[in-house]
Amino acid sequence: MVWDAADYSCGYDTTLGILANMWMHNIDVWSERFCIIGPYFLYWTLLLRQARAGQLSLEGARDSMRARMHTARPIEFPYGPNGTSIDRIARILLPETTHATGHRWCPACGYQDMEVYNLLEPYLCTALSDAQRAAYPTGFPVSEWLKNHLSSTMTGCPVCRLNTHRIRLQMRYKVNTVPPIMIITVDCGNMLFSRSLHFDVDGTMIVSRLRGIIYGGSAHFTSRYISAHGSVWFHDGITTARNCVEEGHIDSMDLHSLTHARGKTALTLIYALEE
Ligand SMILES: [Zn+2]
Incomplete structure (x- = not known):
């Protein structure tokens, strides 16, 4: 998508662009998964179908999503030369459902x-603690952070x-289902991205x-988009445009090279269920 000056x-070009690429490369799988995530994902799927049929440009699809977000929360999703944050987009796109439960116990x-x-x-x-930063001076793996987040x-x-x-106390937890899409905000300078996250769901x-x-x-x-087969693509709505x-x-x-891209620092990661 070309950036709208x-x-x-x-904010929309990056987030929706990554989701659009995933959908375009495996329409059957992602249409089905997007439809169950929530109303914004369902709407994005309908818009992507129209874009694919040539009835709408991808920028037009983005603008329709943006209009819907603006109507719902005008202050958080403004027009004009004011950006929104990825955090706000993630919060409106994704439901606050829970996929794991736990209870505390003493070892x-x-x-x-x-x-x-x-x-x-x-x-x-x-958010990393001082101890976590000290334990991994070259970068704290996201998978390790997640394990800690669930169990400590x-x-x-x-x-x-x-x-x-x-x-x-420690947390004894059980993952019931894995969210099809997970958006994780990272403490950029200190995080090392994990290529995959693994979850034990009833032994699978x-x-x-x-x-x-x-x-x-x-x-x-x-943004960078990573295909299901692992090829990495860079996108900037201003310089690389479409x-x-x-x-x-x-x-x-x-993996360290992925923490930065052409002078900018990683802020957010998008993980998706394996296809
Ligand atoms: Zn005790």
Whole structure:
């Protein structure tokens, strides 16, 4: 999609562009999956069908999505030379459904807290602790962050505390389903992207693949799209416009090199269920 210089569109160009590429390359699989995610994904699928049939340009499809977001939340999705944030787009696109539940327990005394916690939503924001930064000086893998996010807690064991032991409770969790699309905000300088995320769902290993990276800097967003087979493509609505530029295969690229793209830093990752 070509960037709209009158009504800044790079937030939509990047996010919707990655989703459009995925859909175009495997229409059957992604039409089915997009329809169950939520109303915005359903609408995007209808618009992509019209674009594919030549009834609408991809920019026209983007503008229709944008209009719908603007109607729902005009302050968050403005027109004119004002961008929105990827965070806002992710929050409106994805439902706040829970895909994993857990309860806290103590590894020392076996105490179990009966409250059920909701743990895995399709939109996640990473934040690293000082200890995590120190443990992985060259970059904290997203897969490791996710494992920690699901299994660790900040709460001490109330039973052990009576015996003056300080033991932190852990989360015993169960992944029930894997979101078809996960959008993860990353702490760019410190995160190392994982090519795939693995989830144990009732003994079956479900894989979610890195399919898109959104970069930001100097009030503009650009993106990389990664095909199901691993080829990496760069897109900038200003400089590459309607084209994506092929850069190579993800397996032959240094993962550190993906943290930046032409002077901008990675902000958001899009993971998708393996096709
Ligand atoms: Zn305990």
